[in-house]
Amino acid sequence: MVNVSAIILAAGLGTRMKSKKPKILHQVAGKPMINCIIDQLKKFKLDKIALVVGTKEAMHNHDDSRIKFVLQKEKSGTAHAVLQAEKEFNGYKGDILILNGDVPLITYETLNNLLKEHRSTFAVLSLLTAKVPGPTGYGRIIRRQGEIFKIVEELDADDYIKKIKEINAGTYCCKGDYLFPTLKKIKKNPLKKEYYITDAIEILNKQGAKDRTYTVKDNNEILGVNRRHELARANMIMQKRIHRKLMDSGVTILDIDSTYIEYDVKIGQDTIIYPFTFLYGKVKLGENCVVGPFVQITESQIGNNVRIFQSTVTGSRIKDDVHVGPYAHIRDNTILEKGSGVGNFMEIARSTLGKKSRAFHLSYIGDTKVGQDVNFGAGVVTANFDGKKKNKTTVGDGSYIGSSTTIIAPATIPKKKKIPAGTIVKKK
Numbered sequence: 001m002v003n004v005s006a007i008i009l010a011a012g013l014g015t016r017m018k019s020k021k022p023k024i025l026h027q028v029a030g031k032p033m034i035n036c037i038i039d040q041l042k043k044f045k046l047d048k049i050a051l052v053v054g055t056k057e058a059m060h061n062h063d064d065s066r067i068k069f070v071l072q073k074e075k076s077g078t079a080h081a082v083l084q085a086e087k088e089f090n091g092y093k094g095d096i097l098i099l100n101g102d103v104p105l106i107t108y109e110t111l112n113n114l115l116k117e118h119r120s121t122f123a124v125l126s127l128l129t130a131k132v133p134g135p136t137g138y139g140r141i142i143r144r145q146g147e148i149f150k151i152v153e154e155l156d157a158d159d160y161i162k163k164i165k166e167i168n169a170g171t172y173c174c175k176g177d178y179l180f181p182t183l184k185k186i187k188k189n190p191l192k193k194e195y196y197i198t199d200a201i202e203i204l205n206k207q208g209a210k211d212r213t214y215t216v217k218d219n220n221e222i223l224g225v226n227r228r229h230e231l232a233r234a235n236m237i238m239q240k241r242i243h244r245k246l247m248d249s250g251v252t253i254l255d256i257d258s259t260y261i262e263y264d265v266k267i268g269q270d271t272i273i274y275p276f277t278f279l280y281g282k283v284k285l286g287e288n289c290v291v292g293p294f295v296q297i298t299e300s301q302i303g304n305n306v307r308i309f310q311s312t313v314t315g316s317r318i319k320d321d322v323h324v325g326p327y328a329h330i331r332d333n334t335i336l337e338k339g340s341g342v343g344n345f346m347e348i349a350r351s352t353l354g355k356k357s358r359a360f361h362l363s364y365i366g367d368t369k370v371g372q373d374v375n376f377g378a379g380v381v382t383a384n385f386d387g388k389k390k391n392k393t394t395v396g397d398g399s400y401i402g403s404s405t406t407i408i409a410p411a412t413i414p415k416k417k418k419i420p421a422g423t424i425v426k427k428k
């Protein structure tokens, strides 16, 4: 969309999180809260995103040059925070969305509805409101003849105002050329000694400029994370959304309550997820896979028709038609080529298992390149570590490694070699 930018307010101290790290970096479904918001904003094709932060630490790397970090040194309130971003918007005449950095569940659809309402009514400032049963802590919406007149914060509210259930969600849309001049007119709140962005409403109203509201349809979207129990709730709601999206796209999840799937996981059609499956980080699962029960996969790519059960896979690639488990640990850049199989108390690290190679029983394969159609017996160990460094092993195509063989690396086993059970392979 043209002529839209955003300012995200995230300089608050987040004291209630009782954490050493900035609040916006706490994760929801494996993604920092702030990135959840930025992901939604990016759907607008924004001109610019200004992120107002309170510490340099919160300015973590972002690959997008449209994101400008702005440091707010003193926490003098939400209006003051927005004003810090003024230099990024010199002469900008588009619409500026302003969001709190601690509302990770907000969606593009809602922000877009707010923007549409704002534009179609020619409003100067529009904001998102919600009707909630427990409005305590939020700014209350005061209306006159149906139109929003002002916002009163909890601290300044009398008993009558405290009963109002329509609240300010903390998401605004303002015409760029009005925003900063209006904020400069705001006076310090005498009780909290802060400049409130919410005071902009009354100022604009008195000038005869138009304010509008858009009521959010799903109150979950405006959940503000101030404490860890709210973070847990945000995670739970995000899980429901992720599950729903996957199921709608043709994935079967047998038990949603015991299945944890992070934000960046992609799963192909007709894959079935059994209970107690945990998928962390960037995981790609192909079509027609059967995964679980009791599987943990982190940062890995899995092909089609793969079966994984009771196993852990980390930072690895598993190609089509592979069988993993039970009780296998596949880790650190391991590649299992098409049609290979691993199971029953196996550990494979930094290794490649060639097409149709099999290692099914109680073995350790580390720093090893295994060719095609190799068979490992039970209890094969590559002794890859000499106390100082890891050494490599190569196993040629079609070899057969007998049970209880120890291969002392560095070692090379030629093609079609048959190694009897109990051998110690050692370079002479």
Ligand code: UD1
Pocket (backbone or CB within 6 Å): 009, 010, 011, 012, 013, 052, 072, 074, 075, 076, 077, 078, 080, 081, 100, 101, 102, 137, 138, 139, 140, 151, 153, 167, 168, 169, 170, 195, 196, 197, 198, 224
């Ligand atoms: C604010 C609104 C309130 C609304 C609520 C919705 C004001 C005065 N009140 O209250 O009407 O119902 O959000 O959640 O705006 N921040 C800064 N710098 C500051 C102060 C705050 O960057 O100096 C950031 C915070 O990190 C946070 C956001 O602004 O992301 C909102 O601040 P917070 O103190 O949480 O405001 P609320 O009391 O929740």
Ligand code: CA
Pocket (backbone or CB within 6 Å): 100, 102, 224, 226
């Ligand atoms: Ca808040």
